[in-house]
Amino acid sequence: MDFELTTTDLLSKKRQIICYYYRGYVRLLTLFGVIASLSALFFFTFANFIYQTLLQIIHGYISQNRLTTLVNISKSIGSFLCLSCFIFTMAIVIKMILLYIFFPDWLKKQLSTIQETVVIGQTQNNYLLSLKNKQFTIKKSTSQLVTTFLEETQLKIGQRSAPFGLAPATLFLLTSKPIETLNTPSRCNWNKIFLFLFSFVMILGIMSACIFMVQTESHQELADEFNYQQGILSRTLSEPEVNDTVVTQIGDTPTDHIKEPNYLRLQGKELYMTTDSGTTWQFVPIKPEWLQEQQSLTRNLPQKNDWLEQTYNIESEFSWFIFSPNSESQSLYQLSSRDKGKTWQKSLITNQFGPIRYRKVTFFEDGSGVAVFSTTFSHSEESLRVFTTADYGQTWRKSGRTLIGKPIQNASYLSPAAGFLATREDLYYTRDHGQSFNKATITIPEGYSANELSFFQAPNTIVATGSAKLEATFHLANAKDRPNRKVFACLFQSVNEGKSWTFVQQLSQIVSID
Structure with a gap:
């Protein structure tokens, strides 16, 4: 075979040869595209659907943590596969371009290979x-x-x-x-084998994850019960004179009058309340530290300003307290009175909960109410649970749960079904009793910066001004005031039940940031 004549002849066949090779490359590109699409569908979309579904079933916060670990592993695998497909795709595209540009050089290398290839x-x-x-x-x-x-x-x-x-x-x-004609050997159908193995691995992975979560949940239930009983035993051994969730009065009842009609007083290590400006005082049979933030429990004496917002309310018609016996307790209770504190009723909200970081309870005029609790989950994530009541808190039921990517700053509910959660950066809304939360869209006006954005601060709430109209006060920094940017309270409005918010007007200055 004359190399020069062969090369000249094959150069005239450039289009045919390149098109044939390109068909093989296109098959590879199609395969990588399918793998990337299936990876995104399975490891992201399907995994997130399973994650949200299991999140509504799993009770233990350790199980939630493991569930999050599984979904993070799934996202990591999906990201790796998608990135690998992208890299291989780019490599093939570059190879196709180089083949077209440097076809003569490539052809010369192929001629030596052609000589060594023998049909046997x-x-x-x-x-x-x-x-x-x-x-x-x-x-x-x-x-x-x-x-x-x-x-x-x-x-x-x-x-x-x-x-x-x-x-x-x-x-x-x-x-x-x-x-020479050879006998046709029996060959394996690699296409079917590959599809079978791929399907088998996917099904095995799903089954393993489900079994892992079911076993984890069973172990978590045993751990919850063990921790709960250990907590009761520990408190019983260390404080034999105190009941699990009810304490008895030791000190003297206050006798002085005050200006506020409804008031909660911390006297020594005991709580007293009045609904008539101090004419009568009633002992509140819980410990002050049961209302405190977790990080303030290390202090020797409880401080009233350490109490969590919206964990109690004093009124003549209905007074209530939300408390947990200790910082590591798995149980949350409500203590309430409808006769100005003369008699008290205790009800259990849940006995499967970890250390609480945020809690807020809202009651409505018809006796219905919403309780929102969160625990630190992993890194900055928080596990959120929503409970509702229809009888002033005598009975509670879990209505929703989810994970929020940032620490919760405040919560505001318009009804047991409709409410809002605010983090430092985002606002979420629900219309289904907390079963799902969606991120709201906030339009920041020109001249303001989102760097100091802060949504409705406690005790501020979101209020309804119409059938679908809502108003709330958000904090924004003036982008023009540098270096000492000023933060202003700004009125925002929503006309679609909180899905999106637009700026209305600036109200007042909040604080100057150095």
């Missing part, structure tokens, strides 16, 4: 070739005639046999000499 036999459907003592087959149905030499030797191009036709194309010589 054939079957009904395949050619059997050998290259450097390595045998492979090429399907006859995929082979094309490129050119014919004088000695009736044909130069063909064909596709190697491989799963999904992903093997590279090969140029080879087919002489006029008779080729």
Whole structure:
């Protein structure tokens, strides 16, 4: 074979050869596209759906943590596969470009390979070739005639046999000499085997994750019960004179009058309340520290300003307290009175909860109410649970749960079904009793910066001004006041039940940031 004449002849066949090779590359690009799409669908969309579904079923916060670990692993695998597909795709695209640009140089390298490739036999459907003592087959149905030499030797191009036709194309010589016909060997259907193994691995992974979560949940229930009983035993041994969730009065009842009609007093280590400006005082049978923030429990004496917002309310018609016996308690209770504190009723909200970081309870005129509690979950994430009542808190039921990516700053409910959660950066709304939360859209006006954005601060709330109209006060920093930016309270309005918010007007200055 004359190399110069062959090269000249094959250069005239550039379009045919490149198109054949490109078809193989397109199959690879299609495969990587399918893998990336399936990875995104399975490891992101489907995994997130399973995650949200299991989140409504799982009770233990340790189980939630493991569930989050599983979904994070799923996202990591999905990200790795998508990134790998992207890298391989770019490599193939670059290879296609280089093949077109440097085709003559590539062709010269291929000629030496063509000389070393020998057809050693054939079957009904395949050619059997050998290259450097390595045998492979090429399907006859995929082979094309490129050119014919004088000695009736044909130069063909064909596709190697491989799963999904992903093997590279090969140029080879087919002489006029008779080729030995071999018996057709039985071959494995690699396409079906690959699909079967892929499906099997996916199903096995889903089953393993479900079994892992079910076992984790069972272990968590045992752990919750054990921790709960240990907490009761610990408190009983250390404080034998005090009941689990009720304390008795030791000190003297206050007798002085005050200006405020409804007031809660911290006297020593006991709580007293009045609903008539101090004419009568009633002992509140819980410990002051049960109303405190978790981080303030290390102080020797409880401070009233350490109490969590919206954990109690004093009124003549209905007074209530939300408390947890200790910082590590799994239980949350409500203590309430409807006769100005003369008698008290205690009710259990939940006995499956970890250390509380945020809690807020809202009651409505008809006796219905919403309780929102959160615990630190992982890093900055918080596990949120929503409970509702229809009988002034005598009975509670869990209505929703979710994970919030940032610490909760405040919560505001318009009804047991409709409410809002605010973090430092985002506002979320629910219309289904807390079963799901969606991020609201906030339009920041020109001249203001979102760097100091702060949503409705306690005790401020979101108020309804119409059937679908809402108003709230958000804090924004003036972008023009530098370096001492001033923060202002700004009125925002929503006309679609809180899905999106627009600026109305600036109200007042809040604080100057140095």
